[in-house]
Amino acid sequence: MLVNDIKKGTWGVMKYTDWEFQVMDNKKGITRVLDVYGWAHEMGSTYVWDIEAVYPLSQGMNHQEFLDCRGQLAPEPVELNPKQAKQSETIRAFGF
Numbered sequence: 850m851l852v853n854d855i856k857k858g859t860w861g862v863m864k865y866t867d868w869e870f871q872v873m874d875n876k877k878g879i880t881r882v883l884d885v886y887g888w889a890h891e892m893g894s895t896y897v898w899d900i901e902a903v904y905p906l907s908q909g910m911n912h913q914e915f916l917d918c919r920g921q922l923a924p925e926p927v928e929l930n931p932k933q934a935k936q937s938e939t940i941r942a943f944g945f
Contacts, residue, residue: 850905850925852897852933853877860915861903862924863887863895869915872903879936886912898937900927 855861859872868887876882880894902924907915929937 850903851928851930852881852900853930855881855900855903855927856908858908858910859903859905860907860910861927862901864899864901867901869912870900871912871915879933879940896937896940897927897933898929902926 855872857872857875861870861872862868863870863885866887868885870883870885873882873884873892879897881897881900882892882894884890884892885895904915904919904922904924906922907918910918
């Protein structure tokens with residue numbers, strides 16, 4: 850699934866940490882606003898290349914509903930479009 854196709858309310862998993870999140874906007878580009886459930890529950894923007902996978906059928910669920918049926922949902926890996934991939938390489942070259 851392309852990052853730009855992810856809709857508000859969809860649940861997913863972050864790279865590197867496996868933290869769960871819910872998408873809070875419908876924007877396109879290199880950043881998205883996420884409601885993250887990690888060591889603490891917090892909301893903020895993140896780069897799209899830090900998203901590992903999303904659960905498309907989870908749109909509109911609250912956190913407890915998502916936890917209850919997570920094993921039954923199939924995650925889809927997230928892909929960047931060519932422009933986002935180039936921006937990712939540029940920002941990583943700066944050391945971020």
